Amino acid sequence: MNAHEKEQRAFELEAQLIQFHRRAIPLPGVVPPENMLAFVAQLIDSIHRVEFVRTVRDRHVSVARADPKSPLFDPIRAAITLSAKQTEEAFWLVFLATHCGRNLRTAWQLAAELYGSSELVPWTWARVLVDPKSYIDWIEGHYETFGGKFGNHRKYESLKPGPKGTGAIVRSYVDWIAGYGSHAAMVGQARAHADGNARRAFGVLYEQMRAVLRFGRTGRFDYLTMLGKVGLADIEADSTYMNEATGPKRGAKLLFDGQIDSKTRAKTLEARVAVLERHLGVGMQVMEDALCNWQKSPNSYRPFRG
Template identity: 40%
Template sequence: MQILDSIRRIEYVTVIGTREISILRANPYSDFFDPLRAAWLQSKKGNYDEACWLVFLATHFGKSKKTGWKLCQDIYGGLGSKVWTWDLVSQDIEQFIEWYEKAYVIMCNDSIERQYGNHRKYETLKPNSKRAPHRVIESYVKWIGGSRSHEIRFSEPECIAGTKLSSEALFDVLYSSMKSVVSFGRTAKFDYLTMLAKVNLLDIDPKDLYLSGATGPLSGSKLVLFNDKKHNISINNLNNELYKLSQVIPAHKLKMQILEDALCNWQKSPSKYKYFGG
């Protein structure tokens, strides 16, 4: 059942792209704002960079169970002053940094609750932190590079290799390269890249769960394979076994993410099925 739940969760983002999406979903001044649906809208309009940018913002700020997309919405919408589009931020990151330092004071005093999503719950809004939002965004702009083009950045691995890479190989190269993005650890990098795939912005698919440093997925993997959360199998061998297991999942792509999601939830209640929203 956890596998089926995970398939529905993972495929949901792709499914919403097949439906009609209101333009209000892309408006950060609307209560209906949704950065993932906005990414779909921008992609369909041919605004590739803006679509990728929205996926990044959605990944970094996340959706809080309590306050929804409010934090992402207010940063993207400049607290009502201006929309921080990719063109605007990437052209003048210093302007964004200056704005954010002032915006932080406003957010601390306007009595409006804003929270990071569950996967980002240890992040901070404090501007003097090395993990502050403007530092994260600044590092992301640098990661994309001087061209300011996501398409060019994503094509660089194949240019360097001199050949077309498989979707798995391209995922791995991009994942490794994202170590320069501040505060983006295993989960954030995995979530961002798989979300690009789900919004059909990039043909990539992980063959690895990158379990070094993981908690839930790592213990869940050992438990399902060996009935022992502390089994001493190496990470590489464990990943190989998980890849074999993932191939029986009835999905067209992102089988490893489906497996990771299912394992992470299953290990919380292995003896009795329990639904986990997401």
């Protein structure tokens, strides 16, 4: 969105929120004008983040984006460029991107290192799938040479050997996918189980992904929503899953109750968010992201890039 489009969308969202407040469910959290402006700005930012990936899909993406030795390496853009002809590799790159996260200082360096930037041949999905032990041994033998850092959503993860380290996480991911035969089969089975409904399929995969070690609510949500944005899976978030989160739940309490520490149950809040999302038509990923970021600074817009 350009500046004019953002301004127009902001006017529309504010009008929709006021209408919802008056005719559907009160929104005391955005009654103060400064709160309304801040919340709308967060919605705009969240919409932009979702639409940006989809916009990139329509552009030419350099092959250097998929080369871990290149300073242009970007696992998300790489997944986009590989999604048509090397689908399984694209899924693997989305996993690496989600596990590492984009660090504000080192960008995608850690993902590049885990993909094999120091090796003659990258650690492709085909290599890892047939011999995960060699890949895990390689990580545990080289991690001390890595300079990349985990992103904000993954800041508590570790490369060190152990039951909670990256090696163990990769092993659990490989086992999860291998159980279906391929990533594509995994998604296909979920969609069949959901009768082709994109939101229900998301919910199926969200529950199944509990099999992946240390991919909690945020990790699963980020991975699955990115599959949808990149175009690898026709799925769409069906919920904010705030029962397992702090930020979105606090944001919803502030929005609907006017106080972050209200006693309203997550199930009730989730139902209200669903009604509001249908009214705004922005998607659950936008709602989750905007609520989480808004509650950090509800009366003064602050951009969040972590």
